Amino acid sequence: MKKLLEILSEEMGKAFEAAGYDAALGRVTISNRPDLCEYQCNGAMAGAKQYKKAPIMIANAVAEQLADTAVFSQVTAVAPGFLNLKLSDTFLSEYVKQMSREEKFGLESPEHPKTIVIDYGGPNVAKPLHVGHLRSAVIGEAVKRMERFAGHKVIGDVHLGDWGLQMGLIITELQERKPELPYFDESFTGEYPKEAPFTLSELEEIYPTASGKSKVDEEFKAKALQATADLQQGKRGYRAIWKHIMDISIADLKKNYENLKVDFDLWYGESDSQKYIPEMVEKMKRDGYAYVSNGALVVDVAREDDKKEIPPCMILKSDGAAMYDTTDLATILQRTIDFQPDSIIYVVDKRQELHFEQVFRCARKTGQAAENTELKFLGFGTMNGKDGKPFKTREGGVMRLSSLISQITDQMYEKISGNEALGAEEAKTTAAQVALAALKYGDLSNQASKDYVFDIDKFISFEGDTGPYILYTIVRIKSILNKYREQGGEISMDALTTPSNDSEKDLYMQLAQFNSMLEAACEELAPHKVCAYIYDLANAFNRFYHETRILTEEDASKKAGWIALLALTKDILECCIDLLGFSAPEKM
RNA sequence: GCAUCCGUAGUCUAAUGGAUAGAACGGAGGCCUCCGACGCCUUUGAUGCAGGUUCGAUCCCUGUCGGAUGCACCA
Numbered sequence A: 001m002k003k004l005l006e007i008l009s010e011e012m013g014k015a016f017e018a019a020g021y022d023a024a025l026g027r028v029t030i031s032n033r034p035d036l037c038e039y040q041c042n043g044a045m046a047g048a049k050q051y052k053k054a055p056i057m058i059a060n061a062v063a064e065q066l067a068d069t070a071v072f073s074q075v076t077a078v079a080p081g082f083l084n085l086k087l088s089d090t091f092l093s094e095y096v097k098q099m100s101r102e103e104k105f106g107l108e109s110p111e112h113p114k115t116i117v118i119d120y121g122g123p124n125v126a127k128p129l130h131v132g133h134l135r136s137a138v139i140g141e142a143v144k145r146m147e148r149f150a151g152h153k154v155i156g157d158v159h160l161g162d163w164g165l166q167m168g169l170i171i172t173e174l175q176e177r178k179p180e181l182p183y184f185d186e187s188f189t190g191e192y193p194k195e196a197p198f199t200l201s202e203l204e205e206i207y208p209t210a211s212g213k214s215k216v217d218e219e220f221k222a223k224a225l226q227a228t229a230d231l232q233q234g235k236r237g238y239r240a241i242w243k244h245i246m247d248i249s250i251a252d253l254k255k256n257y258e259n260l261k262v263d264f265d266l267w268y269g270e271s272d273s274q275k276y277i278p279e280m281v282e283k284m285k286r287d288g289y290a291y292v293s294n295g296a297l298v299v300d301v302a303r304e305d306d307k308k309e310i311p312p313c314m315i316l317k318s319d320g321a322a323m324y325d326t327t328d329l330a331t332i333l334q335r336t337i338d339f340q341p342d343s344i345i346y347v348v349d350k351r352q353e354l355h356f357e358q359v360f361r362c363a364r365k366t367g368q369a370a371e372n373t374e375l376k377f378l379g380f381g382t383m384n385g386k387d388g389k390p391f392k393t394r395e396g397g398v399m400r401l402s403s404l405i406s407q408i409t410d411q412m413y414e415k416i417s418g419n420e421a422l423g424a425e426e427a428k429t430t431a432a433q434v435a436l437a438a439l440k441y442g443d444l445s446n447q448a449s450k451d452y453v454f455d456i457d458k459f460i461s462f463e464g465d466t467g468p469y470i471l472y473t474i475v476r477i478k479s480i481l482n483k484y485r486e487q488g489g490e491i492s493m494d495a496l497t498t499p500s501n502d503s504e505k506d507l508y509m510q511l512a513q514f515n516s517m518l519e520a521a522c523e524e525l526a527p528h529k530v531c532a533y534i535y536d537l538a539n540a541f542n543r544f545y546h547e548t549r550i551l552t553e554e555d556a557s558k559k560a561g562w563i564a565l566l567a568l569t570k571d572i573l574e575c576c577i578d579l580l581g582f583s584a585p586e587k588m
Numbered sequence B: 001g002c003a004u005c006c007g008u009a010g011u012c013u014a015a016u017g018g019a020u021a022g023a024a025c026g027g028a029g030g031c032c033u034c035c036g037a038c039g040c041c042u043u044u045g046a047u048g049c050a051g052g053u054u055c056g057a058u059c060c061c062u063g064u065c066g067g068a069u070g071c072a073c074c075a
Helices: A004-018 A043-051 A055-065 A089-101 A131-150 A165-177 A200-216 A218-233 A236-259 A270-286 A324-339 A350-366 A401-416 A424-444 A467-486 A502-512 A514-523 A527-547 A556-580
Strands: A028-030 A039-041 A072-078 A082-087 A115-119 A153-157 A290-293 A296-299 A313-316 A343-349 A374-380
Touching: A004 A028, A004 A039, A004 A043, A004 A055, A004 A082, A004 A514, A043 A055, A043 A082, A055 A072, A055 A082, A082 A089, A089 A502, A089 A556, A115 A131, A115 A324, A131 A153, A131 A343, A131 A374, A131 A401, A131 A424, A131 A514, A131 A527, A131 A556, A165 A200, A165 A218, A165 A236, A200 A218, A200 A236, A218 A236, A236 A401, A270 A290, A270 A296, A270 A313, A270 A324, A296 A350, A313 A324, A313 A350, A324 A350, A343 A350, A350 A374, A401 A424, A424 A467, A424 A527, A424 A556, A467 A527, A467 A556, A502 A527, A502 A556, A514 A527, A527 A556
Parallel strands: A115 A153, A115 A343, A343 A374
Antiparallel strands: A028 A039, A039 A082, A072 A082, A290 A296, A296 A313
């Protein structure tokens, strides 16, 4: 269904036209002076120059045309030329009633659904997830759910880091520790063992050790680089080790992401694009794009109008090995072949912006991406500690994501375990549920591109603009609805009446904004807009709730109408938090 | 050095070029015989600085100061 503001703008546009002005001037927006009006139109001022008339004259003429509109209950022209509007109660409630019947609360599905690949998560195999992986997972998951809800075909790909130097480092370290393993025996032709020669926790220790060594030991680093190249060339024993690492690591990653309510459609990695690389490189050479510079094979991507110098995209290092430019390009090619996507969205740390700028340009120039495929970089900022510096453990190390989550869950448990309505078991699961909401809302309520401060006490607070506050509001509504059912009441959206006071009308207006809010949030890939919306909606509900005795109301139709209003509010809140990637308990 | 992004109340955060810059936390004060007071209502307080474009600028442009980040064989 049409967005409310669209309808209002059309109505206003007709009035402008009838008064002899351009209908486009009739754009209506939400009032920024709620004390004066609910909606406003500033078209008279915009048109003043064009028509060489005082804005107030235009505004007056337009207001006259709206004398008997069914949409507005009040239209006033105010100096210097504002048109202040109030909505008709019946029009508003009809709109909301219609919306409650629609499949997606009135959000229209796109005429041409897009195929969108979202690249997020980006964990490295053999390394546990740490706090640096949180934002990509949380933001990417929200964007995926939003676009999917909007009606697009969305494919979420975790894009594992499984092909770079870290694999060579692990192989090299393993060889030093256990040189007797068949994987390192060049003459071995039999089948390699099914069991991995290491456990998950060993693996998680091997990588940092090897990484540390490579920084001080030149020889070790050279070996690791060689091992990386050998692996990429397909050396049999190395591939077998790699497979072990992958199996162990992915099983663990899946478990961790599941705890975060994050799930991927594809578990592809850099390695999966490998088979496209040789042909891609050849074609780049053949087409004259790639040339050798300082021993490496590169493609120029600089443009004349660049203010800054954009280094060329590196296709192959001087030792012939692929690097992240290469795999990212080959991955674009792979996705083009597999899905012909209309859009590929990268949810990546914003520090990688230059890299992706290079890759996108190169992909366009050399034809890895179709011309009509848009490549979007959704860069996110750093999660900082209270000191304003990147989040660390007390000891100054990198904090594991699982520790962060258990920390916030434990604190949440302490807060809610005092609630006697909850059993011990229920308190545990509820704590985990609310903690996840606190964590995700704390992250998503900020604009993705900005750095933000991870403040655990603020996030888990039930007061203010937080996840728990949203959940609390939902739980409160559920509690009322349950009582109503216990009294034998039935909930039906048809019971919606017209608003009878300001706080109720405000709640109606908040609800009516759902479709335009979500459309904007999807368009701008901005989950924080969904957060801002549900916060406003929860506030509007709480204000209304405070003023209205619902269950004791004697007028049955009034009561049923309020119940319907509550039910719709709850449905929309729950819909939104599902898009953000968390859920509400029954009690808390 | 060059470049990019960001500077909004004490803190944190929002605002397709529109009126008196919107919230949250904190501070001050009030509201439970009543559907969950983890709530609600008052109140306090901000666009780094200097110019320009515009009828109108937090937003666009220029300069300046401050912060973050990036600048080919790591990802």
